[in-house]
Amino acid sequence: MFHISCLAPTPLRRAITSLAAATVLIAGCTAPGETTTTEGESPQHMVAAANPLAAEAGMRMLRQGGSAVDAAIATALVLGLVEPQSSGIGGGAFLMHHQADNRSVTAYDGRESAPSEAGEDLFLKADGEPMAFWDAVVGGRSVGTPGLLRMLELAHQDHGRLPWADLFAPAIELAEQGFAVSPRLHGLIAGDKYLKRYDETAAYFHDAAGEALAVGTLRKNQAYADTLRAVAENGADAFYTGQIAVNIVNQVRAASGNPGLLSYSDMTGYQAKRRKPVCAPYRQWQVCGMPPPTSGGVAVLQILSLLEPFDLPAMGAASPEAIHLVAEAGRLAFADRNRFLADSDFVEVPVEALLDPQYLGERAKQISPAGSLGKAEPGLRMQQAHSPQQLNPPSTSHLSVVDKDGNAVSMTASIESAFGSRVMAEGFLLNNELTDFSFRPSVDGLPVANRVQAGKRPRSSMSPTLVLDRQGRFVMAIGSPGGSRIIGYTTKAIVGALDWNLSMQDAIDLPNFVNRNGATDLEEGRGLEAAKTALEALGHEVNLRDLTSGLHGIRLTGDGLDGGADPRREGVVLTQ
Structure with missing residues (x-):
C-alpha cells in the first residue's frame, strides 16, 4: 500500500504512482426504518442495484452487520439469477473498494481470460477475414474463463465480515423457491433469436409451447442453487476445479456449430488480481x-x-x-x-x-466552443494499430453499496452481450467476452493492442x-x-x-x-x-x-x- 499526497512534488508523485501497488491511499490533498425508492437519503447504509430482489439481498447482509463487499457479493449472486441476461458467475467483473478508516482505494480485476489454446486467428475465417460478429458470439468460441467468483472471493478475503457461506443464502433461497420473471427479462427473451440454438438454454427461457416466459412466471433454478451451495461450502475452488469446472469445459467444447477452446487447466489456473487504481x-x-x-x-x-x-x-x-x-x-x-x-x-x-x-x-x-474538431487522432506516437470499432451489445449490470462504516463498493459485472454466448452450464449462462477482443490482430502491418492472445484479458x-x-x-x-x-x-x-x-x-x-x-x-x-x-x-x-x-x-x-x-x-x- 502506498500513500500518495497531492502535495508531493510532481516527479515524486509520478515515481510513486508508477509502482505496482494494488491499493492507493489518498489523503492530505488540499484544493483552491427501511424504505424502498428510486431515490433516497440515509446517514447509514445503502444499496443501489438493477433489480429489487438483488438489492434486498445486499441489504440483508448489511442488516446482519456485513460490509459493503459482503453486500455486493450477495447482490451480485442474485443478479445472476434474476437478471441472467446481464451478468452472473459465468462471466466477470471489476470492483472498486474504498476503505473509510484509512481512506484507501483498491481495484479488483475479475475479467475473463482467453483460453491457453487461443491464437490471434480465433475470430478469422479461412480466408483471413474476420467472422461476422454474431457468428462469433453464439456458441463456445466466444467463452472466456469466468472470473467473477475468484474476484469476489479475493475481495471477501480482504474486506468481508460475514462468513462466506452466509452471502449465498439469498440467491440459493430464490433459486429454489423461484422468482417472478420481470418485464425486462421477458422482453429480452422474446426479442432474442439465438436463445433456441441450444436445448438447455431454450428450455430454461421458454415455456412448454416454446414461447418466452411470461411476465410473472415463477422460474426456479435448482441447478444454480446446487452450484452456489457447493461454492458456499467449499469456496471458489468448487467452481474452478472438480465436476463443475469439467461440465463448464464440456459445454464450451461441445457447443454445436461453434465449439470453443476453454480447457480444464484454464479453469484451474485462473487468478483474480488486485490492481492499482x-x-x-x-x-x-x-x-x-x-x-x-x-x-x-x-x-x-x-x-x-x-x-x-x-x-x-x-x-x-x-x-x-x-x-x-x-x-x-x-x-x-x-x-x-x-x-x-x-x-x-x-x-x-x-x-x-x-x-x-x-x-x-x-x-x-x-x-x-465554436465548432467540432471532427474525427480525432491519437495523441501519442507508438507503433500500434488502431483497433476498429466493433459491435458492443449493451448488456452488463452495475451496483453501488455503502455500509454503516462508510466503506463503499462500485462494481460492474457482465457476461458481455445479452444472454452471453447462449450456452448454459450448471444453471447459469456462459459469457461471450472474447468478442471484446479485436477480430483483426493487425492493421496495415502493425499489431493491434487488443488482439487475441492466450491468457490475455479482452479490453472492456x-x-x-x-x-x-x-x-x-x-x-x-x-x-x-x-x-x-x-x-x-x-x-x-x-x-x-x-x-x-x-x-x-x-x-x-x-x-x-x-x-x-x-x-x-x-x-x-x-x-x-x-x-x-x-x-x-x-x-x-x-x-x-x-x-x-x-x-x-x-x-x-x-x-x-x-x-x-x-x-x-x-x-x-x-x-x-
Whole structure:
C-alpha cells in the first residue's frame, strides 16, 4: 500500500504512482426504518442495484452487520439469477473498494481470460477475414474463463465480515423457491433469436409451447442453487476445479456449430488480481477508476481532465453547449482508447502518459466552443494499430453499496452481450467476452493492442468509479452497463452530480449523450431535439437513438447518503 499526497512534488508523485501497488491511499490533498425508492437519503447504509430482489439481498447482509463487499457479493449472486441476461458467475467483473478508516482505494480485476489454446486467428475465417460478429458470439468460441467468483472471493478475503457461506443464502433461497420473471427479462427473451440454438438454454427461457416466459412466471433454478451451495461450502475452488469446472469445459467444447477452446487447466489456473487504481484530480475532487484491462477508468479520467478548463457549472445541465464540450472530450479520449488501451499484462499501455496533466492540457486545446474538431487522432506516437470499432451489445449490470462504516463498493459485472454466448452450464449462462477482443490482430502491418492472445484479458469499457474529496473521503460511487457507451454514461452522471450539483437520481435521469469519436448520440425522446439542431450547426453528425444506460449510484451529501437507480431499467435504491 502506498500513500500518495497531492502535495508531493510532481516527479515524486509520478515515481510513486508508477509502482505496482494494488491499493492507493489518498489523503492530505488540499484544493483552491427501511424504505424502498428510486431515490433516497440515509446517514447509514445503502444499496443501489438493477433489480429489487438483488438489492434486498445486499441489504440483508448489511442488516446482519456485513460490509459493503459482503453486500455486493450477495447482490451480485442474485443478479445472476434474476437478471441472467446481464451478468452472473459465468462471466466477470471489476470492483472498486474504498476503505473509510484509512481512506484507501483498491481495484479488483475479475475479467475473463482467453483460453491457453487461443491464437490471434480465433475470430478469422479461412480466408483471413474476420467472422461476422454474431457468428462469433453464439456458441463456445466466444467463452472466456469466468472470473467473477475468484474476484469476489479475493475481495471477501480482504474486506468481508460475514462468513462466506452466509452471502449465498439469498440467491440459493430464490433459486429454489423461484422468482417472478420481470418485464425486462421477458422482453429480452422474446426479442432474442439465438436463445433456441441450444436445448438447455431454450428450455430454461421458454415455456412448454416454446414461447418466452411470461411476465410473472415463477422460474426456479435448482441447478444454480446446487452450484452456489457447493461454492458456499467449499469456496471458489468448487467452481474452478472438480465436476463443475469439467461440465463448464464440456459445454464450451461441445457447443454445436461453434465449439470453443476453454480447457480444464484454464479453469484451474485462473487468478483474480488486485490492481492499482487510476486516480486523477477533477476540480476539488479526486476520481478513481479501474486500470486496464478495462479502458473505462483511463477514458473517464481523460474526459474529465479535458473538460476541466471549461466552466461547465455555468452551463445548463445537458445544454447544447455542455453536450458539445463533453462530446469533443469523448472524441479525444476514444481516439487514444482505440489505439492504446488493452491488457497491460500483455502489451505496453502508456497509462501514465495518457493521464499526464501536461499531455491532456495540450489535447484540451483542440476543443473549441465554436465548432467540432471532427474525427480525432491519437495523441501519442507508438507503433500500434488502431483497433476498429466493433459491435458492443449493451448488456452488463452495475451496483453501488455503502455500509454503516462508510466503506463503499462500485462494481460492474457482465457476461458481455445479452444472454452471453447462449450456452448454459450448471444453471447459469456462459459469457461471450472474447468478442471484446479485436477480430483483426493487425492493421496495415502493425499489431493491434487488443488482439487475441492466450491468457490475455479482452479490453472492456466497464467503468466502476469512486469519487473522493481531496482528503480521500468518500463522495460518490457510480457506474453503468451499456457496451462502449458505458464511458459516456458514467461521465454524464459524474458531471451532473459534481458540476451541476444535481441529486444522484437527477444526475442519472439526465438524458444520455455520448461521442465515441464518430457521431454524437443523443437519447431519443428526452427533449434533445433542439440540442441536435445546435450540435449540427457546430459540425456534429448527430443520431437520436435509444441509449439504455443502467446507472446505479450513491453520493454522500451533508444530509447523508443520496442514492439513485436508473429508470431505464428495473433498479432500485434500498436504504435503512
